Structure formats: structure tokens, C-alpha cells
Amino acid sequence: MKKVFAVLGDPVSHSLSPVMHNAAFNALGLECEYLAFRVGKERLGDAIRGAAALGFGGLNLTIPLKEKALEVVDADAMAEKIGAVNTVDFSGGIRGYNTDGLGAMRALAERGVGLRDAEVVLAGAGGAARGIAFHLVKAGARVTIVNRTEDRAASLAAELHVKSAVLSKLPGLLEKAGVLINSTSVGMTPNIEETIATSDMMHPGLTVFDIVYNPVDTKLLREARKAGAAVIDGVKMLVYQGAESFRIWTGKTPPVDIMEAAVRRRLG
Ligand SMILES: NC(=O)c1ccc[n+]([C@@H]2O[C@H](COP(=O)([O-])OP(=O)(O)OC[C@H]3O[C@@H](n4cnc5c(N)ncnc54)[C@H](OP(=O)(O)O)[C@@H]3O)[C@@H](O)[C@H]2O)c1
Structure with a gap:
């Protein structure tokens, strides 16, 4: 069965994370799929705990959820300091990280x-x-x-x-x-x-x-x-923050060139 990953946000349809991570999963032959779900702040706790219960591999969070997530996840020291979480990992509880910086x-x-x-x-x-x-x-x-x-x-x-x-x-x-x-x-x-x-x-x-x-x-x-x-340019940061999330979730070296090419293709 495929392992599911997702980005949560509102709005979220413009997110480049699905195209970037699916390119990486395909390149490494991993049985994984990355989706996008529109979730507002008021349902964030339910969504994160639901994803954990459903056996998701991990999540990214985008506007307006990154700060609110600190109330739900067990954040690492840097995410606490920054005051925002953009990556959630379920391998040992519900852990939160911030890979943007x-x-x-x-x-x-x-x-x-x-x-x-x-x-x-x-x-x-x-x-x-x-x-x-x-x-x-x-x-x-x-x-x-x-x-x-x-x-x-x-x-x-x-x-x-x-x-x-x-x-x-x-x-x-x-x-x-x-x-x-x-x-x-x-x-x-x-x-x-x-x-x-x-x-x-x-x-x-x-x-x-x-x-x-x-x-x-x-x-x-x-x-x-x-x-x-x-x-x-900003694509570099986008790809490298995604690559750090990928590494946290899978423990594998992310294929950053493939991720970057997928993003640049989508941006035109
Ligand atoms: N490449 C990546 O991976 C990546 C990652 C995250 C974000 N981004 C991009 O970074 C940008 C900021 O994102 P964010 O999440 O930090 O947004 P944010 O929290 O809303 O902050 C917006 C910042 O832009 C300033 N600003 C907005 N309009 C301005 C204007 N007309 N003149 C001068 N300053 C203005 C704001 O200043 P005030 O405090 O005065 O309002 C504030 O400092 C967005 O374009 C986003 O797409 C890129």
C-alpha cells in the first residue's frame, strides 16, 4: 500500500510541494504519494492527528497553519524558537520541524x-x-x-x-x-x-x-x-526546504536536481 504524504494549507491549490515530492518519490522508486488538502486553522489539530491515525508518512504545513501547529505537535528547539512548523513527521509520535531557514x-x-x-x-x-x-x-x-x-x-x-x-x-x-x-x-x-x-x-x-x-x-x-x-533565486530555497523535509520523513538522500527540475518546469 502506498505511503501518503501531504501539504495542508488554505489556500493550497497553488502549492508546488506535490509536484516536487512526487518527482522525488518516483525517481527513488518509493511507493509513496504526495497530496494537497485544504485545511483551515480551526481543523488543524483534527487534521494532523487524523493523518497520524491514518498512517501518513508526513506533512508539510503552509499559510496560515505554521504557527498554530506549535499547539498540536512536539516541536524541536529550532521550530520552537522560530515559532513556526512547516514539517510534521510521524515516525516517533507527532514531531514538528521548520526547514525553511x-x-x-x-x-x-x-x-x-x-x-x-x-x-x-x-x-x-x-x-x-x-x-x-x-x-x-x-x-x-x-x-x-x-x-x-x-x-x-x-x-x-x-x-x-x-x-x-x-x-x-x-x-x-x-x-x-x-x-x-x-x-x-x-x-x-x-x-x-x-x-x-x-x-x-x-x-x-x-x-x-x-x-x-x-x-x-x-x-x-x-x-x-x-x-x-x-x-x-527563490526556487533554490523552495527545493532545499522540501529536500530537508524529505530527508526527515524517509531518511534517504533527496534527489534535489530532479525536484528542482520538476518545480522549474511547473513554474515555466
Ligand atoms: N522560496 C521559498 O521557499 C519561500 C518560503 C517561504 C516564503 N517565500 C516567499 O516569501 C515571501 C514572504 O513570505 P512570508 O510567509 O514571510 O509572508 P508574511 O509573513 O506575510 O510577511 C510579508 C513580509 O513582506 C513585507 N511586505 C509585504 N508587502 C510589502 C510592501 N508592499 N512593501 C514592503 N514590504 C512589504 C511585510 O512587511 P510588513 O511587516 O511591513 O507588513 C513582511 O515583512 C512570499 O513572497 C513567499 O512566497 C518563499
Whole structure:
């Protein structure tokens, strides 16, 4: 009998996780199937415990369930700190993990971006930014969090003992930065002509990582290329966070190239 995995969220029909994980299961010849279920916050406990009772292999959680899941699962220390769970594993109870930040770290490492003592500007203070910020600090980066709503940046920065600023301070901050990570939703479809920074604010020594993956080639990345900066797109993080979930569930090495190709094909 096939082992079932799923992503829960609301909305969830746009999720790329089924295409990515089914490609991985097929490539490894595993008798598994990955589905998507629309679940609201009020039924999350029932859904997670139901999946456990039905013998599911594991779950991913997306908006708006990641924070609420902490009330239901036994979360590991990093997911507790981040305050959000995106991966649930049923092999020893109902365990919760957050692989978003790990995915971002792997995307940077793959491109040879060293984080120890690096000046990193992290734009955004929402859910994705939290996941990334804790890992950046753990990796020894000198982080400045910038956000449109300054209070949110300040409060996340206070938790991590790092600096913060309002988003409009970005031009000055980029002059001495080595890495810019966009974890805001600026530039995401349908607002594809929006960007948090233009080429005149960037320099060739900068690496610009945009976690927005729809569209893949965002205005921010195009501006970065114009300035001669190195670029990393959001598909990398998406694939690597999924790969970490896959590893947790199966204990197997995920076929990341196949997962990435499946996602890029779907995104066009
Ligand atoms: N590649 C991946 O694997 C991956 C994973 C997770 C998320 N993402 C992408 O990351 C983005 C953020 O996701 P999230 O879950 O963190 O969302 P979220 O919790 O809603 O946070 C949104 C962030 O974007 C900022 N923002 C929104 N509109 C803005 C605007 N017009 N100008 C300036 N700042 C603006 C918000 O600032 P305020 O605080 O001022 O509202 C906040 O910091 C989304 O595009 C999502 O698709 C990608």
C-alpha cells in the first residue's frame, strides 16, 4: 500500500510541494504519494492527528497553519524558537520541524556564500524572515533586519540581539553589505514590477538572494545582475526546504536536481 504524504494549507491549490515530492518519490522508486488538502486553522489539530491515525508518512504545513501547529505537535528547539512548523513527521509520535531557514542556508552555501562575520541585510520580518534570521545568527552572520513596518523588524531583531532599521534605510545599508536577502513579498506576482532595491543601490561584491519564486526571475534579481551582483533565486530555497523535509520523513538522500527540475518546469 502506498505511503501518503501531504501539504495542508488554505489556500493550497497553488502549492508546488506535490509536484516536487512526487518527482522525488518516483525517481527513488518509493511507493509513496504526495497530496494537497485544504485545511483551515480551526481543523488543524483534527487534521494532523487524523493523518497520524491514518498512517501518513508526513506533512508539510503552509499559510496560515505554521504557527498554530506549535499547539498540536512536539516541536524541536529550532521550530520552537522560530515559532513556526512547516514539517510534521510521524515516525516517533507527532514531531514538528521548520526547514525553511535550512533551505535558505543551503541555497547560500551551494553558491559559496560564507556567512561567518558576513554583513547580511535581511529584508522582511514575516514568517519566512523569522525562519531565515535564526539560522543566519546561528551561522555567525552580522545581521541587520529591515522592514516596511519598523516595529516588526525591531521586535525580531531584539529576540536575536541584532540590528534593525526601516526598509527605506536600505540604500545606505547595502553599501557595506555582502549579502541581501529579500524575504518580503515585494516583487511577487501580480506585482512583478516592484522591487525593494534598484541597481544603483547595489555593487558587484554583493550576493542578492530573493526568496520570492513566482516569478522566478524577479525585478530585484534583474536589477542585481545589472549592478554585477551575484544572484540566487527563490526556487533554490523552495527545493532545499522540501529536500530537508524529505530527508526527515524517509531518511534517504533527496534527489534535489530532479525536484528542482520538476518545480522549474511547473513554474515555466
Ligand atoms: N522560496 C521559498 O521557499 C519561500 C518560503 C517561504 C516564503 N517565500 C516567499 O516569501 C515571501 C514572504 O513570505 P512570508 O510567509 O514571510 O509572508 P508574511 O509573513 O506575510 O510577511 C510579508 C513580509 O513582506 C513585507 N511586505 C509585504 N508587502 C510589502 C510592501 N508592499 N512593501 C514592503 N514590504 C512589504 C511585510 O512587511 P510588513 O511587516 O511591513 O507588513 C513582511 O515583512 C512570499 O513572497 C513567499 O512566497 C518563499
